[in-house]
Amino acid sequence: MQAPFFYAAFLLLVLPLGLSETIVRELNISRTTSDSGKQLISLNGEINSLGPTIRVQAGDTLNLLVNNEICDEQDLAQYGEDYCNTSIHFHGLVLGNDDGKLGALNDGVPQVTQRSIPPQMSYWYNFTIPESMEGGTYWFHSHSSVQYGDGLRGVFLVDSSARETYLSRVIAKLDAVGTGGTLLEGLPETGSQKSIQEVIVAVSDWYSKSSVEILADVMSPTGGPDPRVEGSTLNGDQDSVKFEITENTEYVELRVINVGMSGTNILNIEGHRLCVVETDGVLTKPYLIDTLSIAVGQRFTVLVKLDLSTPRARIIHGCGKMMGYVTKTHWLVRPGKEIGQNFGGDPRNLPGLDKNEKFREFVPMHGELLPSPRQQVSLDYSYESDFKEQFKTGMYAVNGDTMPEFLPDGVLLEGARGVREPIQLESDEVIEIAINSIDHMTHPWHMHGHTFQVISVGQSRDGPLHFEDLETPAMKRYQADLFAWEGKVPMTRDTINIPGSSYAVIRFLANNPGFWLLHCHVEWHMSKGLGVVLAEGNAKIAAVPNAFQRPDDYRTISGAADTGTAETDSSDSKVEPKPIPTSKWKVLIIYMLVMCLFNAVVWLFFFR
Ligand SMILES: *[C@@H]1O[C@H](CO)[C@@H](O)[C@H](O)[C@H]1NC(C)=O
Ligand SMILES: *[C@@H]1O[C@H](CO)[C@@H](O)[C@H](O)[C@H]1NC(C)=O
Ligand SMILES: *[C@@H]1O[C@H](CO)[C@@H](O)[C@H](O)[C@H]1NC(C)=O
Numbered sequence: 001m002q003a004p005f006f007y008a009a010f011l012l013l014v015l016p017l018g019l020s021e022t023i024v025r026e027l028n029i030s031r032t033t034s035d036s037g038k039q040l041i042s043l044n045g046e047i048n049s050l051g052p053t054i055r056v057q058a059g060d061t062l063n064l065l066v067n068n069e070i071c072d073e074q075d076l077a078q079y080g081e082d083y084c085n086t087s088i089h090f091h092g093l094v095l096g097n098d099d100g101k102l103g104a105l106n107d108g109v110p111q112v113t114q115r116s117i118p119p120q121m122s123y124w125y126n127f128t129i130p131e132s133m134e135g136g137t138y139w140f141h142s143h144s145s146v147q148y149g150d151g152l153r154g155v156f157l158v159d160s161s162a163r164e165t166y167l168s169r170v171i172a173k174l175d176a177v178g179t180g181g182t183l184l185e186g187l188p189e190t191g192s193q194k195s196i197q198e199v200i201v202a203v204s205d206w207y208s209k210s211s212v213e214i215l216a217d218v219m220s221p222t223g224g225p226d227p228r229v230e231g232s233t234l235n236g237d238q239d240s241v242k243f244e245i246t247e248n249t250e251y252v253e254l255r256v257i258n259v260g261m262s263g264t265n266i267l268n269i270e271g272h273r274l275c276v277v278e279t280d281g282v283l284t285k286p287y288l289i290d291t292l293s294i295a296v297g298q299r300f301t302v303l304v305k306l307d308l309s310t311p312r313a314r315i316i317h318g319c320g321k322m323m324g325y326v327t328k329t330h331w332l333v334r335p336g337k338e339i340g341q342n343f344g345g346d347p348r349n350l351p352g353l354d355k356n357e358k359f360r361e362f363v364p365m366h367g368e369l370l371p372s373p374r375q376q377v378s379l380d381y382s383y384e385s386d387f388k389e390q391f392k393t394g395m396y397a398v399n400g401d402t403m404p405e406f407l408p409d410g411v412l413l414e415g416a417r418g419v420r421e422p423i424q425l426e427s428d429e430v431i432e433i434a435i436n437s438i439d440h441m442t443h444p445w446h447m448h449g450h451t452f453q454v455i456s457v458g459q460s461r462d463g464p465l466h467f468e469d470l471e472t473p474a475m476k477r478y479q480a481d482l483f484a485w486e487g488k489v490p491m492t493r494d495t496i497n498i499p500g501s502s503y504a505v506i507r508f509l510a511n512n513p514g515f516w517l518l519h520c521h522v523e524w525h526m527s528k529g530l531g532v533v534l535a536e537g538n539a540k541i542a543a544v545p546n547a548f549q550r551p552d553d554y555r556t557i558s559g560a561a562d563t564g565t566a567e568t569d570s571s572d573s574k575v576e577p578k579p580i581p582t583s584k585w586k587v588l589i590i591y592m593l594v595m596c597l598f599n600a601v602v603w604l605f606f607f608r
């Protein structure tokens with residue numbers, strides 16, 4: 001009896017260690033020009049405005065070396081530090097305090113969690129993905145100026161065995177009951193063995209000018225906050241995209257991400273229903289819809305059943321612009337089959353199109369409603385066409401302050417302060433924030449460092465929610481929503497669309513010390529100050545790593561080493577080309593063989 005016990009105990013002890021890996025990746029960030037002459041930022045030589053995908057397993061450690069080669073000396077003189085400095089934010093990754101590692105240090109927000117990476121310098125983002133993470137769909141992007149629209153962005157996927165098992169159980173259920181109805185309940189314990197094919201669908205709006213040029217327009221004294229959306233891309237491609245689906249694929253797993261600057265996108269796969277199982281890295285109870293609406297910054301995993309006899313399926317993609325949509329047709333096609341006709345209809349008539357957040361429908365698989373908040377904060381945001389002397393252009397204000405006022409000259413994590421103090425949250429307490437849109441447009445709001453529960457979202461013209469005003473339409477709706485949550489769990493995610501002249505109430509536990517942005521994710525709006533900085537926990541946080549390195553073969557920019565932050569020692573700046581992670585299965589099998597041997601020996605010598 002003892003040997004199997006030994007075996008099990010040892011297995012439990014050692015297995016997790018054997019399966020986590022350190023993944024080393026490198027991003028070379030450089031300036032480039034498209035065929036049409038548009039200035040772009042390229043990652044590792046790619047010029048399609050979407051960089052390489054980073055993929056890790058929950059529990060893995062990522063060491064990501066970022067080489068900022070956007071500008072040489074001449075470019076720096078021409079474009080300035082604003083364009084030539086850089087940073088990388090891991091959008092949606094909640095890097096908590098596991099093992100004393102401070103997530104805030106890797107959030108990639110210049111002046112808040114780190115110094116900007118100056119031209120011709122390198123920086124390591126080293127962090128561990130919590131083992132407890134369910135896994136899901138994320139992306140990374142520059143948080144400096146408006147660089148991501150010009151290409152400094154990529155998909156970031158986190159795998160986990162829990163996620164894999166869950167999806168296969170949903171598929172077993174879909175197989176049994178089909179795709180009618182909306183909610184699939186009572187998932188079987190055993191998953192399906194059906195063949196699943198993953199398809200990444202990263203959508204974005206597109207402009208003929210580069211983002212830096214657009215920024216110059218919108219920041220001019222007469223500049224409004226919104227350039228006209230001129231086109232759309234899918235996985236960086238402006239054309240129709242054809243995904244080849246293998247002969248034996250019966251389910252397609254779409255990893256849908258809006259990596260755009262402004263427009264909400266919609267997706268429909270003609271004649272097929274979309275089974276939503278993830279909202280922003282949170283696994284959800286399977287919910288079937290016909291058309292998916294994706295705000296800037298949001299992510300979904302969607303399962304689609306594709307009969308083996310289906311030769312092709314038409315993806316209808318609408319990218320929101322001021323009046324209607326930029327419409328594209330993409331394809332899922334079996335090998336050797338042709339694509340069909342482009343969609344000629346109006347995306348506004350797609351079945352089940354609902355631009356409101358489905359915060360009652362997309363229910364997390366785990367968790368429960370957070371208890372009543374200890375602290376409630378209302379934020380009113382509006383566009384102020386003549387914002388103070390300093391900016392000489394219209395800016396967004398939140399409760400009268402604009403985001404740049406929160407951002408200090410130094411790094412907030414090290415104790416520097418801007419003109420405004422960050423909004424202090426009570427440590428380890430449940431917080432509710434009402435985000436109130438005083439203007440008439442929809443804005444996608446994103447929170448760093450947390451996922452939040454969506455307690456209430458108003459309808460257009462409900463007006464703002466102020467927790468002390470008890471007679472407003474917004475308060476009536478909020479109270480009705482509160483009542484309805486008894487025993488239920490609200491949608492949980494990190495990004496939501498807030499309707500114009502209305503509000504949203506989010507609830508979260510302030511258990512992640514650091515400074516976190518809460519901001520509108522429209523690139524131009526962020527530049528125009530639409531956001532706040534939240535301070536959480538004890539703000540006296542260990543120093544930011546002083547980690548700029550200048551590899552030997554880098555050109556020297558005079559003065560760069562005098563910032564007081566640059567690490568001139570370049571001895572360990574060489575990076576291995578990204579290694580292919582050793583197969584976890586190989587490790588596992590070898591480990592098991594060794595353990596069998598070990599057990600046999602133990603058994604022979606001690607227990608016979
Ligand atoms: C980044 O650039 C360096 C220097 O040119 C090169 O050695 C390295 O292979 C590049 N890395 C990637 C991932 O492209
Ligand atoms: C660029 O980065 C350097 C080094 O972090 C910093 O001193 C400088 O203020 C940054 N400039 C801008 C405009 O962000
Ligand atoms: C990050 O990881 C790299 C590669 O393993 C290492 O050389 C570097 O010192 C680490 N940096 C920090 C700040 O931990």
Ligand SMILES: [Cu+2]
Pocket residue numbers: 089091446521
């Ligand atoms: Cu963000």
